[in-house]
Amino acid sequence: MNGPRDSGGDGDGEEVRGVPRIPSPRAAADDLRPEAYRPGPRPVPPETAPGGVPADAADASDPAPEGAPGTADGSGPAAGGTPAPPSHAVLKSLLGAWALSACSAEETAAVEEHLGDCAPCAEEALRLRDAVGLLHTDRDLDLDPLLRFRVLENCLGRRPARIPVPGWADPYDAETARLDALLRDIGDSEWHAPVRLKWFEGERRMIRRTTVAGVIGHLMTVDGIVAGAMGLDDPLGPHAPLLPAARTMAFWDTTALPPTGTIREPWRDQSHDLVRTVSFAGPAAAELSVSYGSFALPLRDALLDRAFECWIHADDIADAVDYPYAPPSGAHLNRMIDLAARLLPAALAERRRAGLAGPPHHLVAAGAPGRSLHLEVEGSGGGSWYIALDSPAAVGSPDKSVAQVALDGVEFCKLVAGHVSPEEAAAGQDGDREAIRDVLFAAAALSRL
Numbered sequence: 218m219n220g221p222r223d224s225g226g227d228g229d230g231e232e233v234r235g236v237p238r239i240p241s242p243r244a245a246a247d248d249l250r251p252e253a254y255r256p257g258p259r260p261v262p263p264e265t266a267p268g269g270v271p272a273d274a275a276d277a278s279d280p281a282p283e284g285a286p287g288t289a290d291g292s293g294p295a296a297g298g299t300p301a302p303p304s305h306a307v308l309k310s311l312l313g314a315w316a317l318s319a320c321s322a323e324e325t326a327a328v329e330e331h332l333g334d335c336a337p338c339a340e341e342a343l344r345l346r347d348a349v350g351l352l353h354t355d356r357d358l359d360l361d362p363l364l365r366f367r368v369l370e371n372c373l374g375r376r377p378a379r380i381p382v383p384g385w386a387d388p389y390d391a392e393t394a395r396l397d398a399l400l401r402d403i404g405d406s407e408w409h410a411p412v413r414l415k416w417f418e419g420e421r422r423m424i425r426r427t428t429v430a431g432v433i434g435h436l437m438t439v440d441g442i443v444a445g446a447m448g449l450d451d452p453l454g455p456h457a458p459l460l461p462a463a464r465t466m467a468f469w470d471t472t473a474l475p476p477t478g479t480i481r482e483p484w485r486d487q488s489h490d491l492v493r494t495v496s497f498a499g500p501a502a503a504e505l506s507v508s509y510g511s512f513a514l515p516l517r518d519a520l521l522d523r524a525f526e527c528w529i530h531a532d533d534i535a536d537a538v539d540y541p542y543a544p545p546s547g548a549h550l551n552r553m554i555d556l557a558a559r560l561l562p563a564a565l566a567e568r569r570r571a572g573l574a575g576p577p578h579h580l581v582a583a584g585a586p587g588r589s590l591h592l593e594v595e596g597s598g599g600g601s602w603y604i605a606l607d608s609p610a611a612v613g614s615p616d617k618s619v620a621q622v623a624l625d626g627v628e629f630c631k632l633v634a635g636h637v638s639p640e641e642a643a644a645g646q647d648g649d650r651e652a653i654r655d656v657l658f659a660a661a662a663l664s665r666l
Contacts (some may be wrong), residue, residue: 312342382495388545393527395528414427431476446516551598554629593622623646
């Protein structure tokens with residue numbers, strides 16, 4: 218049942234049975250040519266040709282004379298035969314292709330010239346260019362392990378801490394933070410993933426199987442040596458053994474159940490306590506002696522040693538759970554390599570006393586330059602060191618160098634950690650073969666459980 222419609226139903230605002238009519242879509246102002254919406258002179262009525270036909274209509278069928286001006290929409294040739302510039306609507310339609318770098322050279326030049334004059338198009342172009350950046354799917358979605366350290370470094374650069382962490386404790390602070398980020402990112406079941414700990418004793422490679430949680434327990438108990446030396450609570454109690462291997466075995470043997478993810482929190486609390494304590498202790502704390510039972514290190518080197526072991530075991534965990542993990546920063550890696558290089562003469566002397574290395578050739582007075590091996594470490598954190606061969610009290614000297622070994626920084630650290638055997642180390646070698654073998658095996662002897 219259709220009722221009658223009012224007359225004039227084609228006009229805007231017409232109602233059909235009391236319902237307002239929705240007008241047809243209109244072009245946005247930005248879609249028009251600038252001259253289309255700028256105020257201008259009122260149009261002049263066209264002259265009428267004879268017969269009542271407008272003059273422009275009468276001439277429409279006539280061919281345009283050669284060299285005549287182009288059409289009003291800018292699509293025809295301009296005076297003199299040169300093409301007119303593209304219209305606003307055409308340039309706006311090219312913004313998407315421009316953002317994707319898919320325009321021709323002429324179109325790109327026209328769009329970029331237009332963006333300098335048209336604010337709405339310039340804003341739209343920026344939004345499209347930002348959106349194109351989000352379309353790339355080949356990025357690694359994993360956060361950079363050093364992101365936390367860089368953010369903190371930037372924040373502290375703008376507003377320094379009232380009680381800063383001493384520079385010699387930075388590697389330990391950074392490596393424990395990186396490992397903690399890894400542990401926060403794994404699932405509950407992955408805490409029981411099998412991990413193989415590797416080190417060298419004498420001429421043999423040793424392997425001990427444990428779990429991710431067992432590795433964190435190992436790190437916590439050995440960190441307890443440093444905590445006890447600083448007057449903090451030892452996780453194994455006041456009568457715990459000092460040797461790192463004995464401490465670890467005591468922890469594993471006395472734990473009623475296999476450790477789980479609950480071990481992360483006490484380990485992290487202990488690492489925070491260590492960093493906080495050395496920050497409040499002042500510069501003199503750097504020389505505090507930390508005993509490992511068979512040897513002792515100053516606190517600055519003990520924390521560097523703990524940073525090195527934290528990285529090595531974090532890499533073991535990352536391999537077990539298939540997690541990407543990068544080496545330390547170049548500055549921190551250099552300090553770890555330097556510590557190993559400083560410990561090599563004593564390790565070589567210990568192997569010599571055990572009959573595992575060749576005899577000394579030329580004994581010199583303590584502090585005097587002696588026969589040396591040039592250790593050249595390449596890559597991030599690399600450098601050159603001269604290792605005294607005949608006595609830990611001698612000083613390495615380039616003038617007394619009898620051999621040279623060159624290898625990558627991470628490869629050298631893997632050798633020191635016992636993860637790469639001396640025979641497998643990808644080393645460039647030149648000079649005294651016995652000296653080279655003794656130093657490579659002494660580097661592996663620095664590893665321990």
